[in-house]
Amino acid sequence: MTDATAIATTAGGRTTWERLRSHRDWLGFWFMAPAAAILILFLAYPLGLGVWLSFTDAKIGRPGHFIGLDNYDWLSDDSVFWGSVFFTCFYTLVASSIKFAIGLYLALLLNKNLPFKALLRSIVLIPFVVPTVLSAIAFWWIFDSQFSIISWSLVKLGLIDRYIDFLGNPWNARWCLIFANIWRGVPFVAITLLAGLQTVSPSLYEAATIDGASRWQNFRHITYPLLTPIIAVVMTFSVLFTFTDFQLIWAMTRGGPVNATHLMATLSFQRAILGGSLGEGAAISTAMIPFLLAAIMVSWFGLQKRKWQQGGDND
């Protein structure tokens, strides 16, 4: 308590201190009010309402009746829903791990003593700055079935003889989306990890190198342990945002072909907003919550634990 309380005590004596103390909570309330009002009204309340809607048969423009677990019951027999659960997990797992690998590699590259460091860093960030939907459209055009530049180049190089149907074939479309997601996510991971790398003192590497540590040992025993806390945070965010991705899929495939690329978020949009059955869509969104919590727990505590073990080794 080195803040204003102490000052008030020395300056104004007992009564001022008490007045300030009673004011403090009151003032805090007024200062918090605008943020709290917005967050409660448009974040906490909808979160609860979403769970409630998932137990009703609400349609757009018509409040629903409580129907218990019917929505979930119905979803549990719906192969499209399970397909979307599978693809959401697959998409998150593959995209996040590759994003992490490439992001870390790029961060290590950028951390070297290079000319034009600032310029390189700004260029790397561009995919992160440009609106996702707009870059997704560029990818859509790159992956076009008739005019794809990739197909054209591969044909010219003589590697394939027919144009690839990138977004028309389920697995091709899935990999294209994962690629676009990685492309967009790498800059965030790389720049954040780079910030972490820059806090590692070079003298550690020098000492280790003099002691004969190889490049890999430098990374494994100095860089990685020191970077673990920031990796935990970055990967938690990365997993979270990949799992709940919407824009990329909606701009590139809208869940097609034959529902192969629906994420849970796009499926709930299709059912709730386009199909009009809010209740069912809300059930799909609510079903995301346990997955999200699990993903956060795994990436957060998993990495925290490793950090703790590392600390244990040291003692």
Place this chain on the structure above:
Amino acid sequence: MTEVTNVSERLSSAHLADASEGMSYLESLPRKVVTTWMPLTLILIVLLFPFYWMVLTAVKPNEQLIDMTHFNPFFVVGPTLDHISELLFRSQYPRWLWNTTYVSVLATFISLIASVMAAYAIVRLRFSGAQTVGGLIFLAYLVPPSILFIPLAAIVQSYGLFNSPMALVLVYPTILIPFSTWLLMGYFKTIPFELEECALIDGASRLQILTKIILPLAVPGLISAGIFSLTLCWNEFIYALTFISSTENKTVPVAIVTNFVDGDIYHWGALMAGALVGSLPLIILYSFFVEYYVSAMTGAVKE
């Protein structure tokens, strides 16, 4: 340092001679080309290619877009501004740009005011439960729009805000406030208490302290939070797609996906021009403030 000694103990027998390894400034030039510049160039090409392609398509005449046998698709002969002028003068694009700007600026403004007050209260007023409130705000940051848009659609409709940009102005701050508050809390913590204490003794009120002492000192933080908020609003898609139905109220990202896309190949030029023009404001803004932007991104994550 025990870490390092462990390494050395395990290693001492083997590679003592190879002391230059790991020190980048001691690396030979050919080695540096192979291990650093080649992978870096490759990654940069992949990261930048979609933009090159976007720009190229936006200025390419239609006949070159669909004829890939007579023209090399990687280059353009006789670039044209037709697509961009079609976009700016024969479509509702300016209107969409205006909507996006208006919604983004208003939402950012609201969020900044709310966040400054909240961050100040949490860091400096230390009212009872301030820690808990700070934690709750961080949790709010982790709630993704993808699970909120359905109930919000119902709420927006019951308030009669459906298809109104005001719905976006009110909803966007839920994304921006948690982030900005955390960012500003970090900045406020670095401002010395003594300044506030002096002002308190001189009889300044809390609001005066906030506006006359804290805010001028936290300008870099405000700029970071502002730019980040503008970017997030400009980027936002799912709420705008859900709440806005009429063409004239749409924002740029939604309008491009829903109004330009009808499977007609001749729209590619206009589509890419639209994506390009929609990205430019952010790229320009960001090129001026890249340092703030990076500090916002990394600072908030480090918290």
